[in-house]
Amino acid sequence: MKKIKVLERILATIPLMLGVAILVFVFMRMLPGDPVDIMMGDSLATEAEMSMIRESMGLDEPFGSQLLSFLGGILKGDLGNSYMFNAPVKDVILRALPATIELALAAIVIALLLGVPIGILSAVKRNSWLDRITMGWAFLGISMPAFWLGLVLIILFGVNWGLLPTQGRLDHFVELKTITGIYTLDSILTGNLEAFKSSVRHLLLPGFTLGANLMAIVARVVRSSMIEVLEQDYVTLARAKGLVEWAVVTKHALRNALIPVITVVGLQVGVLLGGNMIVEQVFSWPGLGRLVVDAIYGRDYPLVQGAVMLYALTFVVANLIVDILYTNLNPKIEL
Amino acid sequence: MTLSEGKEILRDSSRLWWQNTKDFWRRFRKHPLAVLGLVILIIYILMAIFAPFIAPHDPNKQSISNRLLPPMAFEGGTSEYPLGTDYLGRDILSRIIYGSRVSLLVGVISIAISVFVGFVLGAIAGYYRGFFDTVLSRFSELLMAFPFLIFTIFVMAILGPGFWNLIVALTFKAWVEFFRLVRGEIMSEMTKEYIEAARALGRSSKEIITLEIVPNIFHSVLVLATLRMGYMIITEASLSFLGIGVPPRIPAWGTMVADGRDYILNAWWISTLPGLAIVILVLSINLFGEGLRDVLDPRLKKD
Amino acid sequence: MLLDVKDLRVQFPSSRGLVKAVNGLTLSANKGEILGIVGESGSGKSMSLLSMLRLVPKPGEIVSGEINFNGDNLLKKSDREMRMLRGKDISMVFQDPMTTLNPVFPVGEQIREALRIHGLIKGERKWFFSDRKDRERERVLELMAEVGIPSPDLRYLEYPHQFSGGMQQRALIAIALAGEPQLLLADEPTTALDVTIQAQILELLNRINEEHGTTIILVTHDLGVAAEFTHRMVVMYAGLVLEQGPTRTLVEEPAHPYTQGLLNSIPRIEDRRKKIEAIPGTVPDLINMPPGCPFHQRCKYAKRECIGTELEMIEVDKGHQVRCILYT
Numbered sequence: 016m017k018k019i020k021v022l023e024r025i026l027a028t029i030p031l032m033l034g035v036a037i038l039v040f041v042f043m044r045m046l047p048g049d050p051v052d053i054m055m056g057d058s059l060a061t062e063a064e065m066s067m068i069r070e071s072m073g074l075d076e077p078f079g080s081q082l083l084s085f086l087g088g089i090l091k092g093d094l095g096n097s098y099m100f101n102a103p104v105k106d107v108i109l110r111a112l113p114a115t116i117e118l119a120l121a122a123i124v125i126a127l128l129l130g131v132p133i134g135i136l137s138a139v140k141r142n143s144w145l146d147r148i149t150m151g152w153a154f155l156g157i158s159m160p161a162f163w164l165g166l167v168l169i170i171l172f173g174v175n176w177g178l179l180p181t182q183g184r185l186d187h188f189v190e191l192k193t194i195t196g197i198y199t200l201d202s203i204l205t206g207n208l209e210a211f212k213s214s215v216r217h218l219l220l221p222g223f224t225l226g227a228n229l230m231a232i233v234a235r236v237v238r239s240s241m242i243e244v245l246e247q248d249y250v251t252l253a254r255a256k257g258l259v260e261w262a263v264v265t266k267h268a269l270r271n272a273l274i275p276v277i278t279v280v281g282l283q284v285g286v287l288l289g290g291n292m293i294v295e296q297v298f299s300w301p302g303l304g305r306l307v308v309d310a311i312y313g314r315d316y317p318l319v320q321g322a323v324m325l326y327a328l329t330f331v332v333a334n335l336i337v338d339i340l341y342t343n344l345n346p347k348i349e350l
Numbered sequence: 351m352t353l354s355e356g357k358e359i360l361r362d363s364s365r366l367w368w369q370n371t372k373d374f375w376r377r378f379r380k381h382p383l384a385v386l387g388l389v390i391l392i393i394y395i396l397m398a399i400f401a402p403f404i405a406p407h408d409p410n411k412q413s414i415s416n417r418l419l420p421p422m423a424f425e426g427g428t429s430e431y432p433l434g435t436d437y438l439g440r441d442i443l444s445r446i447i448y449g450s451r452v453s454l455l456v457g458v459i460s461i462a463i464s465v466f467v468g469f470v471l472g473a474i475a476g477y478y479r480g481f482f483d484t485v486l487s488r489f490s491e492l493l494m495a496f497p498f499l500i501f502t503i504f505v506m507a508i509l510g511p512g513f514w515n516l517i518v519a520l521t522f523k524a525w526v527e528f529f530r531l532v533r534g535e536i537m538s539e540m541t542k543e544y545i546e547a548a549r550a551l552g553r554s555s556k557e558i559i560t561l562e563i564v565p566n567i568f569h570s571v572l573v574l575a576t577l578r579m580g581y582m583i584i585t586e587a588s589l590s591f592l593g594i595g596v597p598p599r600i601p602a603w604g605t606m607v608a609d610g611r612d613y614i615l616n617a618w619w620i621s622t623l624p625g626l627a628i629v630i631l632v633l634s635i636n637l638f639g640e641g642l643r644d645v646l647d648p649r650l651k652k653d
Numbered sequence: 654m655l656l657d658v659k660d661l662r663v664q665f666p667s668s669r670g671l672v673k674a675v676n677g678l679t680l681s682a683n684k685g686e687i688l689g690i691v692g693e694s695g696s697g698k699s700m701s702l703l704s705m706l707r708l709v710p711k712p713g714e715i716v717s718g719e720i721n722f723n724g725d726n727l728l729k730k731s732d733r734e735m736r737m738l739r740g741k742d743i744s745m746v747f748q749d750p751m752t753t754l755n756p757v758f759p760v761g762e763q764i765r766e767a768l769r770i771h772g773l774i775k776g777e778r779k780w781f782f783s784d785r786k787d788r789e790r791e792r793v794l795e796l797m798a799e800v801g802i803p804s805p806d807l808r809y810l811e812y813p814h815q816f817s818g819g820m821q822q823r824a825l826i827a828i829a830l831a832g833e834p835q836l837l838l839a840d841e842p843t844t845a846l847d848v849t850i851q852a853q854i855l856e857l858l859n860r861i862n863e864e865h866g867t868t869i870i871l872v873t874h875d876l877g878v879a880a881e882f883t884h885r886m887v888v889m890y891a892g893l894v895l896e897q898g899p900t901r902t903l904v905e906e907p908a909h910p911y912t913q914g915l916l917n918s919i920p921r922i923e924d925r926r927k928k929i930e931a932i933p934g935t936v937p938d939l940i941n942m943p944p945g946c947p948f949h950q951r952c953k954y955a956k957r958e959c960i961g962t963e964l965e966m967i968e969v970d971k972g973h974q975v976r977c978i979l980y981t
Contacts, residue, residue, distance in 0.1 A: 034492040042508055158633040160584045162591045163607060163625030170618050246710070248747055249755040254708055256767050256828065257740035270757045289499025293588050297611075308592055311507040319507055326500045346757060346812040 021339055028331050033086070035327045040085050043320055044078070089324075095317035099310060104321040108303060113196025114184060115291060115302035121222030122287060123280075126229035131276075133230075134237025138272075139264060141242060149234065156231025161290045165224040165297035172220060179220050182299040186213045221298040225290050229283050236279045240272040247271070274345050281337030288326050377645045384641020390634035398450040405444035406430070409601045413439035418617045434619045436609060442619065445601040446627050452602040453631060456513075456586040457579045460520040465575050467521070468528025473559055475529070476536030483533070490526040498523055499585055506594045513596050516589065520582055531574055535567040569646040576639035580632040587628050603628050655868050656682040656705070656836060661718035663700050663709055663892075670940040674700040674713065676892030676947075679966070682836070687862050687869045689883030689900065691876055691915070695936045697892035698872040699748070702838045705870075706743060707735050722836070741771045744829035748841040750821035754813035760824050761809030764793045767831035796827040800857060819850035826857060830865075837861070837869045843878065855882050876915045880904045885972075888912050891937055891947035894966070898973030908975040910952045946978065954979060 076084075088094065094104035133153070137146040173181035184198055185191060191210040194201050199218065202211035244250065245268055253267040254260070292304035299305070303322055310318040379385060397404060416439040422432050433442040475483035493501070505519035536559075539545065548558050589595035590604030598605055603624040610620025663675035675697045682688045690698050703709050705720055707727060720727040722743065727735065747753040755763060768774050768789050776785025790809070797805035800823040813821060822842060829837055839858060843851035859882055862869050873879050879886055880900060887897040888911065896909040907913045914932040934951035937943065943950070949959035959978055966974040967981065 031491065031495055034488075035495050038492060039504075042504070045508060154636065155629070155633065158580060158636050159629050160587050160591075160604075160625065160632075162588060162604075163622070163628065166607065166611065166614060166621050166625065170614050170622065174615055174618075248749060248753040251703075251708060251710075252745075252747060252753050252825070252828070253755070255706055255739055255745045257736045257738070257770050257832075258766070259736065267755050267758075271755070274757075285497030286499070288497040289503075289588075292499065292503065293591065296592065307503070311503070311592075311594060316507075319504065323496070323500060323504045326497055327495045330497050331495050344757065346814065 021342075024335060024338060028335060031331060032328060035331075036086060036089055036324060037082065039320055039324055039327075040082055043316060094321035094324075097310070097315055097318040099313045099315040099318065104317050107306070107318060108321055108325060110196075111301065111303045111306045114300060115295070115304060117184075117197045117199065118218065118221055118225060118295070118300055118302060119287060119291060121218045122226035122229065122290075124226075125222050126226035126233055127280075129226075130230040130233030131237050131273075133234040135241055135264060135269065135272075137234065137238040138241030138245060146238075150238065153231040153234045156227050157235075159227065161224055161228065161293045162297050164227055165221070165294055168220050168224060169297070180213075180217050181220060184214060184217050184300065185210065186217075189213045221294050221300055224297070225287065225294045228286060228290065229280070232279060232283055233276060236276050237272060240275045241268060244268045244272045270344070274341065277337055277341050277344060281334050281341075284333040284337075285330050288330060374645060378641060381641035381644060383637050384644075387634040387637030387639075387641065390630065391638055394450050394631050394634070395454060397447055398454045401447050401451060405441075405447045406432075407441035407444040409440065409444040409448040410599070411440065415439065418613065418620075420617070421619055421623075433623050434617075436606070436620045437613055437617070442606075442623055445606055446603070446624055448601040449603045449606060449624060449627065450631070452513075452590075452596055452600060453583045453586060453628065456516060456520070456596075457583040457635075460517050460524060460582050460586075461575050461579045463517065463521045464524035464578075465528050465571060468525040468530075469532050469571065471525070472529040472532030473536055473564070476533035477540070477555060477559055477563075486529065487533075490529055493523050493526050496523065498581075499588060502585055502589060503592070503594065506589055511594055511597050513600070516586060516595055519589075520585060524578065524582065527578065528571060528574065531570060532567060535570060536563055539563050539566055573639065573643045573646055576635065576642055580635040580639070583628065583632055583635070654681050655684045655723065656870075657719075657721040658701075658705070659719040659721070661701065661704060661720065662716045663697070663704055663713055664716050665713040667940070672713075672939045673892055673942060674939060675704065676939075676942070678718070678889070678892065678894060680887050680894060680897065682868050682870055683885075684835075684868055685862070685866045686884045687859070687871055687882060689879035689886040690870060690872045690889055691879045691886060692874065692889035693936055694874055695891075695939070696889045697939075698874075698889055699840050700892075701889070702745065702840050702870065702872055705836075705838060706739055706745060708739075737771070740767055740829075740834075741773075741832035742834055743836045743838065744832060744834040745838040745840065746822070746825050746829050746842045749845045750818055750825050751813075751845065753825055754816075754821055756813055758812075759810045760813055760816060760821075761790070761793050761797070761805075761811075764796060764824065764827050764831060765789050767828045768792060771832055773832065792831075793827075796830055797824070800824070800827045800830070801853075802827070818846050819853065822846060822850075822854055823857070826854075826861075830861065833865070835868060837867050839869060839871045841873055842871070844874070851878075858882070877919050888915070891939065891942065893947055894976065895948065896973075896975045896977075897966075898970070902970065902973050908969050908973070908980065909948075909977050910954050910979075911948045914951075946976070 092105055094108075096102065097104050097107045100107050133149045137149050140146050169181040172179045180186065189210050191198060191202055191207055191214075192205050194204055198214035199211060202208070202214055241264075245264075247268075249271075250263060250268055253263045258267070291302070292308060294300065295302045295304035296308055303325070307319060307322045310316075310322070413435070416431065416435050417437055419428065419431050419435040419439075420426050421434045421442075422429050424434075431441050431443070433446065435441055436445075471486055475486050496504075501523050502519045505522055506515060509515040509519060540563075545558060545562060548562050553561070586595055587602070587604035587607070590602045591608045593605075593608060595604055596602045606624035607621045610617065610622075610624075613620050658678055658680050661675055661678040662673070665672040665674055678697070678701055680688075680690075690701065692698050700709065700713070704715050705722075705727070707715070709715060715728060718728070722738070727738070730738070754760060774785060774789045774792055776783035776788055778784075793809065794805045797808070802808055802820055802823050808816070808820075813824075816824065822845075826842075837858075842858070843854050846854065855878065858869055858871070861867050871879065871883055883900045885898065886900045886903045888895050888903070888909065890911055896903065896907070896912050903912060904916065907916055911932070914930070917930045918932060932951055937947055937950060943960065945960045945962050946952070946955075946964065949955040952959070956978065962978065964976050964978060964981070966976050968974050969980055
């Protein structure tokens with residue numbers, strides 16, 4: 016039964032993504048001015064050349080058939096050409112994607128690795144000074160813009176203490192053969208310890224900056240749901256069985272307390288994707304977010320359009336995964 | 351109904367209102383941090399309103415001889431520029447004071463529009479259901495497929511920088527959350543008995559919505575609006591930081607942080623102080639919002 | 654004597670003051686008997702049971718007294734020693750089976766955990782792997798069968814929500830039995846269940862008592878249940894024992910006005926003409942307890958001396974004691 020329901024969920028995202036594509040297309044058509052004008056920018060093209068380009072792009076066709084060929088292109092993986100790079104949007108995006116994925120994963124790992132234990136500790140030592148301090152920090156974490164936190168970290172760790180690198184993904188003197196484009200993974204695959212250390216060091220500040228918000232939210236949710244769970248009868252039963260307290264907390268309580276956390280993480284993926292643009296900008300991280308910002312400055316609309324659709328797709332898929340995880344963690348729910 | 355009866359009802363209801371307000375304050379006061387948040391928020395609002403009277407300098411006045419002065423507590427700083435100056439010699443304190451106008455205006459206006467649109471559409475969709483509801487719900491799901499900041503950046507990329515463009519970009523997606531809240535609440539309120547009773551008494555549907563349902567869901571909407579306002583302000587600052595928010599000539603905190611980025615090696619204050627202003631404002635709004643939630647709508651506590 | 658509780662006091666700080674949940678409880682349980690603790694809700698029965706496992710929820714704490722189990726004072730044991738006892742020598746069955754099984758683990762695994770914690774089943778090494786897990790599983794299936802869960806091998810991997818209330822309670826009894834405890838604490842084990850299921854569960858407890866000789870302390874607010882299934886009975890009120898004695902004696906010749914009141918409030922089929930009388934009033938505030946007999950405000954025989962006189966238990970018959978001024 017569950018498998019069929021999961022399949023239904025997956026199929027339901029198809030019309031949603033179709034809607035997303037149409038919405039993006041409609042928005043792009045609302046751009047003030049002629050796309051060819053914008054595309055040509057300051058170059059001195061003749062009117063005849065312009066109309067030729069217009070024709071080659073299908074801009075003289077009616078709106079409906081333009082939309083259809085746009086959607087058809089997407090299905091074939093054709094997102095148009097980037098003006099800035101003079102290359103297919105798909106290739107430009109794929110080149111920048113590994114860096115973004117690496118950063119996002121680092122942020123999620125950091126957020127969970129710090130947020131979950133902080134939340135548990137705060138719940139177990141409720142109302143202690145430890146609880147107050149960590150929850151104060153968590154509250155600060157959700158009130159802090161990522162670009163500011165990033166700059167403060169750069170000033171402290173980079174400029175003042177000189178502890179960590181603040182720009183880019185790798186020290187310039189380190190060489191690395193790329194396979195996946197995810198440097199930490201590549202360095203492990205090639206057995207390059209120096210590159211591994213360098214890429215992890217480069218990941219720490221941007222990863223923490225991007226994950227700070229999520230970490231704060233995770234810590235708060237884990238705490239409140241843990242407090243609720245610790246008062247449940249099944250926790251008392253686990254103690255009455257003679258289980259040691261840490262096992263009571265990490266096995267019986269945590270598994271239940273994590274169920275709402277999954278949902279919250281799913282909702283926060285959106286914030287993470289948006290934050291990725293900011294953080295990549297602050298730390299000169301050569302990923303998709305930075306690319307999009309550059310594309311906006313450079314009025315490279317096909318690239319902006321492709322990236323926005325990819326972000327939406329990621330968000331939708333992330334929420335789908337969360338739904339499925341949620342079902343698997345909580346035996347009571349049958350989707 | 352005689353005139354005196356009417357007066358009595360009016361007096362009773364105003365007494366009830368007063369009673370509720372007093373009751374609210376009594377409970378709200380028990381959250382010292384929320385009160386602190388409110389106080390700071392009021393200070394910010396006063397700062398924004400009276401900016402020309404408080405600011406020691408013209409926020410846009412450049413003074414080449416006073417470039418990159420540190421805050422007065424640090425070596426080389428003067429009391430004339432308490433928080434130092436930026437790379438054009440503009441007074442940071444004055445710019446922060448003026449910058450509060452952008453942040454607060456954007457936060458308040460975009461939330462107000464989102465609440466209004468979401469409330470009206472949500473009420474209609476939740477009450478009448480049908481085709482209108484289906485179309486709006488599908489559309490709201492579509493908008494929910496975009497991460498908030500990404501969507502706003504996308505809209506701003508198309509519209510270009512500008513105060514009202516920013517408001518449009520922010521509200522374009524923000525109303526959805528209020529729409530869904532109001533729609534859901536109305537649909538659940540509709541199943542309750544007092545609505546049946548009101549119908550049986552011959553009340554029109556407009557009366558039922560405005561007199562019976564709205565007061566019941568007002569608290570939830572108010573709490574959500576407060577909690578979302580901080581996020582709106584952060585988003586505005588992020589867009590301004592990227593250079594696609596308010597036009598550069600208007601002093602805005604996000605722009606100021608971006609301006610100072612090139613100088614963090616020797617003039618950390620240009621970036622960090624305006625950012626601190628954002629943090630404190632958003633923190634106080636969130637503290638106030640959480641207190642409000644505890645008092646008004648404990649149900650919302652489950653994030 | 655298996656369990657001997659002396660002058661146990663449990664208190665909870667609250668915003669209004671100290672809540673005296675258990676206020677000088679003294680009772681004992683003999684090996685092999687079923688002892689009933691009877692009282693209205695709020696009389697401190699559940700808290701007394703949790704104290705015997707030293708699991709009083711925070712911020713409550715045991716402030717004084719002795720709980721002697723096999724002659725050792727449990728309150729003097731280290732946390733580790735206490736843990737070794739829980740689930741092995743002393744087990745507990747809780748009130749609401751719906752909330753007591755952990756919703757995210759299969760029922761069979763939750764029973765197996767009770768075996769594993771105390772290493773009750775030893776495995777043998779075969780090649781590199783121990784067969785302990787399989788043996789534990791075998792034992793779990795035995796336990797499930799013993800408590801009356803049909804087709805245990807099919808239900809082993811089912812989750813709690815797939816069990817009915819009665820089956821959940823049986824599973825919880827299986828967990829409690831896993832350690833072959835000397836003492837089984839049952840806190841209102843049938844309150845959350847349907848009437849027909851109640852009798853089955855109580856029969857099961859009775860059978861366990863007879864077959865294994867397990868001492869059972871059955872806490873209930875239902876005097877009828879206690880009358881039918883216990884050997885001896887303790888009547889608790891406001892954290893204090895008011896009367897104790899053999900069940901038959903207490904039912905036939907209740908000495909304390911409170912016990913009499915409880916008995917009169919049970920509807921009886923065989924005696925329809927008799928009027929059912931509810932005891933007027935409610936349990937007193939556990940924070941501002943009046944000195945003297947805690948029941949005097951609701952007692953129809955109350956005299957002026959009841960207020961302010963702290964009474965000891967008075968032996969009215971062999972093994973039958975009562976705390977009431979009428980018997981001084």
